[in-house]
Amino acid sequence: MACRISELVIDCREPERLAAFWCDVLGYQVLGREEDDVEIGPEAGWGGLQPTIVFSRTDQPKTEKLRLHFDVNATDRDQDEELKRLLDLGARPADVGQTGEESWHVLADPEGNEFCLLRRRLTP
Template sequence: MTLNWQCIVVDCDDPRQLAAWWAELLGWRLTHAGDDESVLEPAEGSPQDGVSPDMLFVKVPEGKAAKNRLHMDLRPDDQAAEVARAEALGATRVDLGRPDDASWVTMADPEGNEFCILRAFTPEELATLE
């Protein structure tokens, strides 16, 4: 038997609006937009297309009440630029007890779902990934 990771599900109040926000942040495509659920997929032809799990945004009746038990870590080429861009799109920085020397920035999307923007890989780290 085999399991394949299809998608990550994000509970939310407004699937269409939150999916559009994440599409802008990630540069992904909205492949289904509905009042009860919306779907994002990586940009067609991108290195992530067919590899990264989709994102499914599902309408739930209750609002977010506590810290996420699962969140996404995003790896940028330029951390400061991507944090600023996320903030310009409506993300906010959140303090969840991050150490002073942390190499990531914890943020929340417009509905309060946490995600982290990590530091960029160094050229040496990138060379080991190739």
């Protein structure tokens, strides 16, 4: 038997703010709150094929590039339209040493956590 990723936990300074941002990006909803943590996930809730994300409060600032990051793909628009939507939600371009020739965009969420917008559109 194998394991499956059920939750991703992200330490952050403002769990509510990041939860709202990522709910908008992924079409997720808030599933629960416990102390200073906020858990978001798909409408189906816990235990489905997609992992939930827990934003856990920390006072430690982010100081370097993440060793793990999200890659996201648009489901209902092309990459340029999705890039505009993500920037309008509060993402901003991030430089992690890319050359400018990549087929993806490197962005940062409101707390500076890097993620990539890939070119290929996925089915919802």
